[in-house]
Amino acid sequence: METVLLALSPRKTPIQARSVATVEAIQIATIQVLTAEGLGRCTTTRVAERAGVSVGSLYQYYPNRRCLLAAVLERHLALVAEAVERACAATHGRTTREMGRVIAGSYLDAKLHEVETSTALYSVLEEHGGAQLVKQFRTRMARTIARMLLTSSDRRFDEVETVSEVVLSAISGPIRAVLEKSVSPNLRRTIREHVILLATSYLREVSKKST
Amino acid sequence: METVLLALSPRKTPIQARSVATVEAIQIATIQVLTAEGLGRCTTTRVAERAGVSVGSLYQYYPNRRCLLAAVLERHLALVAEAVERACAATHGRTTREMGRVIAGSYLDAKLHEVETSTALYSVLEEHGGAQLVKQFRTRMARTIARMLLTSSDRRFDEVETVSEVVLSAISGPIRAVLEKSVSPNLRRTIREHVILLATSYLREVSKKST
């Protein structure tokens, strides 16, 4: 619903322009409230207030709180997934080392790019079908990664499915830690390297040299 | 909180024994309700009912809902941490490979040992200071691991702090995935191996051979 509104709106007739602005404002407000107050206090009223619209308007675009949260989460996940997919697409046929680098790097960067949102949304994960959404997007990304791994120029993988799911989930742990603690740029860079190391060394370990 | 209560009751007179039983019942009930109904519907009334006591009694032991949840979470984290610490203690002076194996294995096993609890508690993490508790316990475990790594018989580590935090958080990602999806015992074993691989290969990569 909301995705549709956002996705397709090449022509913004005056009326729709207002709507789009409202929806946008609500999305942003949701993240702000989430960050400032926490999931528990992220009420529809507060979101609407922060967005500068009435509750009624909020409900015009989202059937209920659950869907609002899910929509915001989904949007974020989609952005991250797309970033990773773009990076993977550009790395087909390269070495496994480069692939590991790309996986860890693009994921980390995408998340860091919207730190606020990422952090705010962790709380939404466990409820509102958030877990399911994450699973869905993770599967989608894992598939992309698996496809890429099969094109490695120097190594051959068995069980690409499992392997890609494991790298992905392994990476997200440290990333989360980085996001939540406010680490110094320096330490952040160090950790970035470690995460890449984690990915590359694991990938090498579970693959065989291809002649 | 609850730990405190327990800690302060070395002598169990009949009356105190009852208290302990009640506290125990409440803890268990909390997890059950959490599992069955979700954090949102995990109300003090429901927990008390399930535990077979009155709400009033519940409030005798926990000043409020927040503390109840925190106590349950803390207890779980403590169990896991202790398991990992025990395992680490028994692996001082061994090879890095064995250490990686032990870290991943003990953590995974401890979590799997009380799957229900682990899964139920994920939702509590983001609220009620759960994140902080987790951070605290993770730091404690990371420290234990760091100490162990320094005793490695075959390898030398720089930045043990960072390394141990990274392994730990890297491991928890896949573990969580295993817990949430109900995977077949077979796949579970496969993943277990992969997680161990992940840990050992990373540890080798970030260390140097010690002469």
Next chain:
Amino acid sequence: METVLLALSPRKTPIQARSVATVEAIQIATIQVLTAEGLGRCTTTRVAERAGVSVGSLYQYYPNRRCLLAAVLERHLALVAEAVERACAATHGRTTREMGRVIAGSYLDAKLHEVETSTALYSVLEEHGGAQLVKQFRTRMARTIARMLLTSSDRRFDEVETVSEVVLSAISGPIRAVLEKSVSPNLRRTIREHVILLATSYLREVSKKST
């Protein structure tokens, strides 16, 4: 209200024709929504949507929801009243038995003729001044009946007022029952006969033979 609008538009210029069509559509939509969703969920928005017009337009014709409902109810009551009145007019001077037959029959038939509407509107009765409207129309019908009874060829009535009000209200009970239960055509015919019997026997009982 709506009746007024209709009354005042003998000439139907193209524009007014559209208005009439719109009003008609709204009336029908109201009954449909009432039937499908119940009074509580019969909102102006839903009615407008069903009628294929905007809420704004609906408010062009009816100042508020209350009036809309009242108008629909009034229209229905008027139809029934007119049917009964026509039947009565054609029965002046006949026997009391025929009169009872006509009262019960015409009322029942008029109601059955638009079962949907009748049933849907029961819920409107108790609110929106519905009760008052009903009272008003019932009085009007009772008066018509009273006038007819006085022309009976074979019987003489005292208290025609009371008598006609009693028949009328007595008849409506069973009719309603027929409307609400979905009875078989067979049983329906049986009940029809009984209702007629009810009316005729009562009328005979409360009247005296006229010499």
Next chain:
Amino acid sequence: METVLLALSPRKTPIQARSVATVEAIQIATIQVLTAEGLGRCTTTRVAERAGVSVGSLYQYYPNRRCLLAAVLERHLALVAEAVERACAATHGRTTREMGRVIAGSYLDAKLHEVETSTALYSVLEEHGGAQLVKQFRTRMARTIARMLLTSSDRRFDEVETVSEVVLSAISGPIRAVLEKSVSPNLRRTIREHVILLATSYLREVSKKST
């Protein structure tokens, strides 16, 4: 639920006494609010306020508004049904005329006995499954009446089922009219006689002399 609470409470322990009082207060308040404000404005908040308790208490005894209204309606219907049944039981074996008199009389008296309640509840009929409740109780009463009619000392009935349902519903129409208009005691008495006449003449008409 509520019926149960009321029905069985031979021993009123202190604690229950409070509950019973609360429930009673809520029931009364409901009728008062219904009378004073109408179904539409009969909100749970208002009822609670009028009853001098908190909304929370109301919801302790009734799961939702619907059930509250249904409970009040049911209680009233039960009272009326019982009155009619008692009267019928005492009239087995008598003449049909006496039976008609008893049916109409007891029904009318029972309703008049709690005019306020009766009137207030008409609005509840059409919603909240009220219609169904009424149908249920009417069926119960009709059955009682049917059984009685079969014992008539002077007349034989075919289709007792239909007959008793028709009398019952026929009677309720005028009764309602009496309740809603505030008629003079005099007219009320007149109408009472007419209703009885209605019942008796119909019963005679649909039966045959038994030898």
Next chain:
DNA sequence: CATGAATGAGTCTTCATTCAT
């Protein structure tokens, strides 16, 4: 100490109505 009835602030959600376009 245990109990569980009572409280009422705080949620989500709906809907009649208005008014800028």
Next chain:
DNA sequence: GATGAATGAAGACTCATTCAT
């Protein structure tokens, strides 16, 4: 005139917490 986005008051319902018994 038509439209439908925006409004916000109001309602149903929940639940952490207290306290008289």
